[in-house]
Amino acid sequence: MNAASLSQKNRIAGGLIDRGKPLSFRFDGQHYTGFSGDTLASALLANNVRLVGRSFKYHRPRGILTAGSEEPNALVTIGSGASEDPNCRATTTELLDGLKAKSQTKVGFLSFDLMAINDLLSPILGAGFYYKTFMWPVAFWEKLYEPLIRKAAGLGSLSGKADPDRYDKGYLHCDLLVIGSGPSGLMAALTAARSGLRVILADEDFCLGGRLNAETLEIDGKSSAMFAAETLGVLGSMDNVRILPRTTVFGAFDHGCYGALERVNEHEANGGIRQIFWHVRSQRCIVAGGATERPIAFSNNDRPGIMLAGAVRTYVNRFGTSPGKRVAIFTNNDDGWTTAKDLHAAGVEITAIIDTRPDGQKTPPAGALCVRGGHVVNSKGRLGLSSILIDNGTRIPADCLAVSGGWSPNVHLTCHHQSKPIWNDEIAAFVPGRALPDGMIVAGAASGTMTLASCLKDGIVTGQRVVRDLGGKPVKIKAPRASDENFAIQPFWHVKDSINNAFVDFQNDVGVKDIKLSHCEGFRSVEHLKRYSTLGMATDQGKIANIPGLAILADISGKTIAETGTTIFRPPYTPVPIAAFAGRSRGKEFRPTRLTPSHQWAVSEGAKFVETGIWLRAQWYPAPGETEWRQSVDREVTAVRKSVGVCDVSTLGKIDIQGRDVGTFLNRVYANGFTKLPVGKTRYGLMLREDGMVMDDGTTARLDKTHYLMTTTTANAVAVFRHLEFCHQCLWPDLDVHLISVTEQYAQFAIAGPNSRRLLEKLIDPKEDISNDTFPFMACGTILICGGVEARLFRISFSGELAFEIAVPARYGNSMMRALMEAGEEFDVTAYGTEALGVLRIEKGHVAGNELNGQTTARQMGLGRMVSQKKDSIGLVLSRREQMVRDDDYELVGLKPLDPKVSLTAGAHFIAVGAATTAENDEGWVTSVAYSPHLKTSIGLGYIRRGSRRHGDIVRAIDLLGDQDIKVKLTSQHFYDAEGTRLHG
Amino acid sequence: MASPSPKQKLNFTLTASSPLGRHRTIVDGASLIEVSPRSVVSVSPFNGHEAEFNTAIDNLFDGAYPSATKAFELTGENACILLPSSYSQWFLCFDDEVPDPVAAASDLFGKKTSKHVAMTDQSDAWVILALTGPLVYRTLERICPIDCSSPAMPIGTTARTIIEHLGTIILRRPNDDNGNPCFWLMAARSSAASFLHVVTASPPFTLQ
Missing domain, CATH: 3.50.50.60 (FAD/NAD(P)-binding domain)
Structure with a gap:
């Protein structure tokens, strides 16, 4: 026997542990040794540590009851700091060198728990005590009673720090x-x-x-x-x-x-x-x-040292550990006798075998008292078992009692x-x-x-x-030679005369008296018993307590157990950390990131990025000396208006649509007409949902007779594609339409501003002509650029300026951005980000995500006339609903603060001047705001009732969150070039 | 402001870049290599021309019939792989880059068939990673919800699935020279970096 074994008082010969690998560990600060192959529980028992925790409610001393995941008592906290792991079952915790464990559910020391006073008060702290006691005053429940009860309740607690594992x-x-x-x-x-x-x-x-x-x-x-x-x-x-x-x-x-x-x-x-x-x-x-083995309920059946018989055998046979020096056995079946045989063979003294069955032929080991037809009625020992009392009045010395109530x-x-x-x-x-x-x-x-x-x-x-x-041919396997053990059982659930502290559910401190009380109070269904008493609740899920508990209920109610039934077992079988469900999807790995084709260039330019969905887009590009974002954005907007700017718009959804029936298909999915769109032209399209609300907008270009390209908003790219697939596959499978996303295929750039054409002309093949006559507003086509790369060019404008969008294969995206910037040097070309993009479109009065929020109609956006009444399309019928065409509906307006120095706030609500700030007086809301360098004031878009007829009105824009209440003037939504002359230039 | 001449000599050229800069990671038991750029074209027969398309496939790919899970390979001058990508849609992956992928696909199918087939260049839409080695299943079981084992996914099998929120096409390629399994994982170009991270954050590329 080596030194490590010598220090472990209860270590005996045998077992599957590796005695050549001693392991050092700590429990409640005390140093111990065990062996590789031990669990924390077996190592503690080997070191004669019987007291490992306190009970959940009464803070009674508790020891190890089982040898598996059904353990209700030996719940410990492993580790320290951020890695601290509470409520680990010592019985399944593999012993590791340096393991640190500590007991839970105590105030003070484990051996002197101040909250053990609860045990003295247990006669009045039975099931339902909280519901009956803490009724008054009502306000005290949340503020006083519940916090106090939660603090007093047991089990471990989390570290409160981020899990480093x-x-x-x-x-x-x-x-x-x-x-x-x-x-x-x-x-x-x-x-x-x-x-x-x-x-x-x-x-x-x-x-x-x-x-x-x-x-x-x-x-x-x-x-x-x-x-x-x-x-x-x-x-x-x-x-x-x-x-x-x-x-x-x-x-x-x-x-x-x-x-x-x-x-x-x-x-x-x-x-x-x-x-x-x-x-x-x-x-x-x-x-x-x-x-799983079951306990038998009798008074004080929860003392450290009282264990399930099968667990005792496990510790002796598998872990070479005797849970006690003098062991008594209490059983209602033959399994208890198997325990006696194994313990005797291992040299452990057996003081008594108490079998509830009056008859039996088995011979007890020499020196052991055999009581047939008897039962244990009580136990003794403050922090660990010292003796048991049997029903004939005999007190038997024992530091371990192996109990077997049968197996479930x-x-x-x-x-x-x-x-x-x-x-x-x-x-x-x-x-x-x-x-x-x-x-x-x-x-x-x-x-x-x-x-x-x-x-x-x-x-x-x-x-x-x-x-x-499964359709296979099974091999013939000869059953190994083995014998069938005796497994006779005579049900015996609890000792009827010993009710106090006779526990059934050890984890939740539910005893026989609680079950009786539940029945008395009218909670007689097994499901009601569970809720009233907490029997079999939470992590235990009835592993040990369920059958004895409902057997006792059946006994009380005069029913059979079959009639009484069981509660429902639910996953998980044992607790699963939320972190395990999350897996690697934490922090930045919660979701993937999409990068634009020119991302690398934007990084090199020091761009500030913003997450739009899962896209990472350049929000603005700070120039040297700029310290505030507004400086950068104002400069970018001004540059577009004065000369030319370039923006990566590859994030817009792009859907390639081919087939002989695409025109018909588009005519049905868009509210406006598309059958007459000529080749080489682009058209703005408005897409409604079935309910008549606006789903998305974008442009669709006709590249060839049977070939179209649809663009969508960034946010709705996937939703629109899915919608089109649904329409194609489910609604109109007869139409010859073929869809595929090309969002990833092309890098697309907006080139906007009065010099945009000049800039492009430096890059395109000299044979290409993009003059206004040949390539007018809304034209589209294929061109060669930069010495032969095929690109798609669209004469469309989101900014209101003369503008183009050019699409090249994504592999050239980064290089294309560099080429545009180099070619545009003589025009002081400026890269602009999403902020400037937003300012430009608000100045122009174009709707975007804030206005297309899924709850707005074409009519509200001022686009009601786009919904063609000459053809059928998705959403047409329901867009005619009474409430959708009401005269006092919300309508899109522009707004400016009366005080030009004041900034508007998106989300503010419109209330009439002089009216009370109440929900009843709410007339609409502000959707988008921006500072307009062009107008040198804050401007916004918003929906307000009868908006199109209220240009010039003054109302209040109230932001209760930002504590802002300002007067604004309603205007047309078109702040800039309302006639559209610039984009046709 | 100077007035530029539209007829001035062009001196701007575009440089192609691969989604992951030709990424290579090699560890004990597995390698992850970005497949060299190649032309990819989606093909989908017009309604009423499916039989004609299927015949063309049969002729091109030696009696193969379009399947929802099986990819077919053509060797020689027009080396390419045809893999199912969606309902009535396939991807034609050439072994190399061709100047005009759609034209090349049209040539392959022949003019008569091609005029009734919707074709779309997808060459730049995907990043393709080749995952090879004896431990590739250790990688795949952490990220891929479908069964990639040999019985379920023999060589030439393909499937579309989701890997860590990213739509992915998986293609079981022929084993490498040492008999180790090889898979192509095709994911969207814009999320290539995230996709790469997903794979390399799995064993054997990362500590178990």
């Missing part, structure tokens, strides 16, 4: 997902894999094998643990098998999709991914999740699609219902097959069934 998500696909690596899971996986199926075997443990590692059973003449290891070795060597240890399948979702959480580098500070959230798509799933199949996952489990009298437990999720089959103990040989065989048979289901 890395997470990821992923997608796995297989023919068969096997959940659980016990005897059934292993045999099912082996059968399916050898038959050629792609198999994933997932288990929440870091050491696979399930109960095979916890028992001293024999399979094919060797230990069950060795059989598990060898079988896993075979599976691991097969290319069609993926083994996922440390992976909890936490939910069964639709269409064969299962959620699984893999703990890859849990609590390890190595920079790797901490957890991966897997979406597992499987044609079939075998749930082989085993069964883990039906959790089988219920995620609302399947109701069915009561099975033979094993006194619920088994999976008949209406399982599609493709799911249950095997082994999870289906109620509770003995080893049967589980092994069940695994093989189930695996073969899946192979056949």
Whole structure:
């Protein structure tokens, strides 16, 4: 025995731990050692640490109850600082060197918790106490009572700092997902894999094998643990098998999709991914999740040292740890006797076996008191068990009590699609219902097959069934030699005379008296019991407490358990961090970024960028000496008006439409007519939704007889494409129309200003003629530029100036921008960003996203006459609705502040001068504002009732958020060149 | 302000740039290389001309019939790949850049067929990354929701899917000289940098 073992008082021989790898860890600041292969719980028990936490409500001393993910007591906080991880189950926390853990739910020391006074008050703090007590005064609930209760309540807390760990998500696909690596899971996986199926075997443990590692059973003449290891070795060597240890399948979702959480580098500070959230798509799933042992309720059945019998065997057989020096056993089934056999073989003293069944043939180990037909009624020991009291008045010394109330199949996952489990009298437990999720089959103990040989065989048979289901030919596998253990049980849920502190749900501090109280108060349905008492709530999800709780309810209400039924099991089976769901999609990686073709050039020019959707666009380009954004934007706007500016407008949606019926198609999707659009011309189009509201606007150019190019707004590019596809595929599949997005294909630049033509003429092929006569306003065509690159040119203008938009293949986008800037040097060409673009269009009175917000009509925008009444189009009928054509409807106007030094605010509401600032007096709102260098004042657009007839009126623009109340004058929306002479120049 | 002459000698030329500057990342178990630029044309037969189009495909691609998940490859002078991209639409990916992709596609199908086929140049719309190596499945399982394993996606199979919000075309290419699997991942050009990050933030390019 090495030094590390010597320091661990309860460490005994055997087990699957690696004694050659001692590990150092801390619990509540105290230094301990364990071994590789330990869990935190087994290492604490090895070091004789029995008190590990306080209970949720009464702050009662609590110890380790189980050896798995069903653990309700040993919830600890792992790590420190930002990485602090609360509510970790010590029973599933893999021991690592340097691990730091601390207990929770305490005020002061774990051994002297000031909140333990709650335990003294427990007679008056029963279920429903809050609802009845904190009723008055009402205002105190949120301000006083609830904060106090929350502070007093248990469980750990988050660090409040950003989680520094890395997470990821992923997608796995297989023919068969096997959940659980016990005897059934292993045999099912082996059968399916050898038959050629792609198999994933997932288990929440870091050491696979399930109960095979916890028992001293024999399979094919060797230990069950060795059989598990060898079988896993075979599976691991097969290319069609993926083994996922440390992976909890936490939910069964639709269409064969299962959620699984893999703990890859849990609590390890190595920079790797901490957890991966897997979406597992499987044609079939075998749930082989085993069964969970149940406690028996009696007074003070929660003292540290009182554990489930199967867990005691696990610690002895798998971890080489005895949970106590003197162990008593309390059972209602043969499993308790198996515990006695294993403990005796391991040299652990057994002080007594109390079997609730009056008859029995089994012989107790030498020196152990055997009580048949008796039961434990109480326990003693302040911070840990020292003795138990049995119903005949005998007090028996024990520092550990192994309790077995029978086993419940883990039906959790089988219920995620609302399947109701069915009561099975033979094993006194619920088994999976008949209406399982599609493709799911249950095997082994999870289906109620509770003995080893049967589980092994069940695994093989189930695996073969899946192979056949999927059209394969199953291989014949001989069931390994094993025996079936005794599994006789006589239900015994609670000791009737011991009610106080007789706990059923340890995690939520729900006892027998709470269930009785619930029934007394009229909460008699099992679902009502759950809500009233919190039985089986939250992370526990009824793993341990559910069956005993409802059995007690059934007993009280005089019903059978089958009649009483169960609550609904919901995902997740065990808690899943929100961070795991998010995976890598955090911070800047929350969504992708789209860059314009000239992005690199804009970066080199020091542009300031703005996110527009997921696009990153140049907002303005600061010039040397400019310190305020307005300086840059004013300069850019002025440059466009005076000479020429260039803006990357590649973000606009571009849809290539070809076919013989495109004209008809456009005529139907646009409110205005398109059938007569000639080749070489572009037309502004207004697109309505089915409900008559404006969906989007843009231009469509006819490039050839059967070839058109539609542009959309940046924001609606995807929505419009989707809409067109819907129209094409669902509404008018007979039309010969072919759609494809070319948004990514072309870099497009607006060249705007009186010198725009001159600038372009320096770049285009000398043979090309873009004079006003040959290439007038709204013309389009293909030209050669820069020595032979084919480009598309459009004579359109968003700024109101003489302007063109030129599109080149995106590969030339960056270079094109440089060429435009170099060619335009003699005109003092200026690159302008989205801010200047906005100012220019507001000056011109063009609508954009703020005005096209999905709640406005063509009529409101002053474009009512564009909605052709001579043809049918999407939205036409509903645009004629009474409320859509009312005389006092909102209409688009321009506005200026009476005081030119005042800046307008978008979102401000119009209220008449002298009227009260109330919602009833609200007449409209400001949509867009900008400072106009041309007019040297703030200007805006907005909707106001009867706006077109109110030019010249003065109203107030009120921004309650910005505390602004100013007078504005309503005008035409066209602040600049209302006649349109400049863009025709 | 000087008055420019429209007839002055042109001295401006445009330089092409690839979406990711010919990116290459090679680590143990996998490589991620931006595929050299190539011409891509979408083709979609006009209504009523589908049979004619299918016959042309059959003739060109040695008896192949347009399929929703299968790509076909032509070797030799007109080396190209035809892969399904949408309902009644395919992408013709040439092995190299051609001066006029639509004209090249028209030539391939022949004048008679081509006049009844909608063709659109898509050469600049996509970034193509070749993901190759024994550990490519470790990469794909982190980012790709569809099953890319050999049984589900043998060589020549193609699918459209979403990778981290980005529309993606996946094409299983022939194995490399060492027998390692190779996939082409095609995503939109404008989000090429984000797409590259998505892939390289996965194993084996990033620590597990």
